[in-house]
Amino acid sequence: MVEIFSLTILIAYILLMLYAAYVGFRRTKAGRAEFFVASGTLGVIASFFTYVATWVSAYAFIGLSTILYTYGIEWQLFEVMTYPFIIVPLTFIIAHRVWSLAKKYKYITPADLIVHRIGLNIPVRILYLIMAVYPFIFYMGIQLIGMSAIISGISGVPYHFGVILFTIVAIIIIALGGIRGVAYSDILMGVTFLALVVVTIILLPLRLGTGYIASAVEGPRGWIFKPSLPPQYVISALFLVGIPWAGLIPHLMTKLYAAQNDKAIYASALGIGVSGLLLYSLLPIFVGSALAYYWPELPKAAVTAREEYVTMFFSQLISPVFAMLLMLGLVAAAFSTILGIAITLTSIIHVDILEKTLKLKLSERTLDLIARLLVILVALVGAYSALSPGHPIVRIAITLIWPGLSVIAFPILIALFWRRANKWGVFLGHLIGFLSLILFTYFIWPEWPNNPFYLWEGTLPTIIGIAVTFIVSLITPPEPEERLKEFFP
C-alpha cells in the first residue's frame, strides 16, 4: 500500500530543494568562472557546508549501515580508519596546495591544474574526461539506489519508480545549477543531514534500549562484528583509497577552487572531521547494530536493493511518516553529491573538451547547453546502472568507483609535490593505470577482488600508475625550470 503522507513529505522536500537551486541559479552572474567555481568567492560557512554536503553521500548515510548488517564490520572499519590519520590531516596540506594554485592561476577544471603543471593540453584533457566519467557513472548510480530505497522501503512505491523520479529531479537540477546554486542548496542539505544524523543516534537507544548493541553482538547475527576479510585487503584499501580524498577527487577539487581564502579550506577539512565522527563512525554502528538486533535473520520481504532493509526498519520502528523525515537527510546527502559531480562534469566537457580541445566557436550559452545535455546522458547511464543493483552500494563504490578515483589522484599528487615529475611520467601514469584498471576488472581477473593476492580491487592499477609516473619521469628529461618555478617557488 502506498503511504501518501510520507510520500507528500518527500515531494515537499524535493520542491524546497528545487527552489533553493532556482534561487542560486537566479543569483549566478554571467561567466564561466562564476558559473563553475563561483569566481573563488565562497566564504567559510558556505565552503564548510558545500564541501561536507558533497563529501557525504548515500554511501555514508545508508550504505555503511547496510554493509555492516549484510556483510560485516570490516567494511566500515577501514572506512572510518582513513579519517583521523590520513584524510583529515592531509586535507590541510594537499587541499590547501590545490586551492592556492587554483586561486593564483584561476583554474576552472581539475585538468587545468595538470595541464599547467605538465603541458600536453589536448591529450591530458581528453584522458581526464574519460577517466572521470567511468567512476562518476557508478557514483551517480549509487546515489539513485540509496534514494530509491527510501521510496520503496517507506512509501511502498516500487523501487524502479523511485529511480525514475529521482533521475528526473536530478536532470532538472543539473539543468538549473551553477556552483552558486549548488552551494545554496548544499547549506540546506548539510544542515538537514547533520541534524538528522544526531536525531537518529539519540533516537535508537531510546526506542530499542541502551543495551541493544551488546544484544546484537551476542545474538545470532553476532558474526557480522568479527572481521573475516584478509587483513591485506583492508590495509591496501586504507592507504590507497584514503589519500586521494585529501583534495584530489575531481568533484571536490571544484569545491576547493570555489573557496575564497585558506580559512575556507581549513573549514572544509574540519567538516570532514565532523563527518568522520557522525556519519562514518557513529551512524553506521548505531543503525547497522539496530538492524542486527531487530532482524537477526534477513527479512523475508523481497527487496531490489539491500539498502531497503534500513528504510523498512525505520518505517516499522517509528512509523513511515517519521522514517521519511529522518531519511530526508539521505535525500539531501545523495542529491548534493550528484550535483557536485554534475557541475564538475559539465565544466570538464564545456571548458576542457568543447572550448580547449575542439575549439568550437559557439556562444557560451550553446556550449553550456551541449555540456549539460552530455552530463544528463551520463546521469541516465548512472540511472540505468541503478535499476538492478547486484551488490550493496558500499561494495559497488569500493569495487568500481574508488579504484577509478585513486588511479586519477596519485599521479597528480606526485606532480604536486615532486619537482622531477614530468609530462610523460604523469600522462603515462594516468593512461597505463587506467588501462590496467579496466583490464584487471573486466578481462584478466573479473572475479572479486580482481587480483590473485586478496588486495583491494584498485591496488594493482594504482601501484602500476604510481610506478609508471616515477620511472618514466626519471628516464625522460625534466620539465623546464620556468614551468617548475610556478609550482615550486
Next chain:
Amino acid sequence: MKLRRKSLEQAVTLYVFIGGFFQILLIYFLFYSPYTFLGLPLTIWVIIMFGIFSLINGVVLYILFTHTEE
C-alpha cells in the same frame, strides 16, 4: 605567536606516517583478537574512537593552521 606553515606541514606529514604505521599493526591485532571491552568487541570501540579522533584532529589542526604564517 604564529607557526610557520611549512614546519607545521612537515610535522603533520610525520604524524601521518607514524599514525599509518600504527594503523597497520592495529588492523592485524583487531582481525585476530577475540577481546571485548564492556561487552562489545574491540572493533566497535576502535570505530567509535577513530570517529572521535577524526573530530579532535579536525578541530586541533583547524586551530593550528589558522594560526600559521607563510
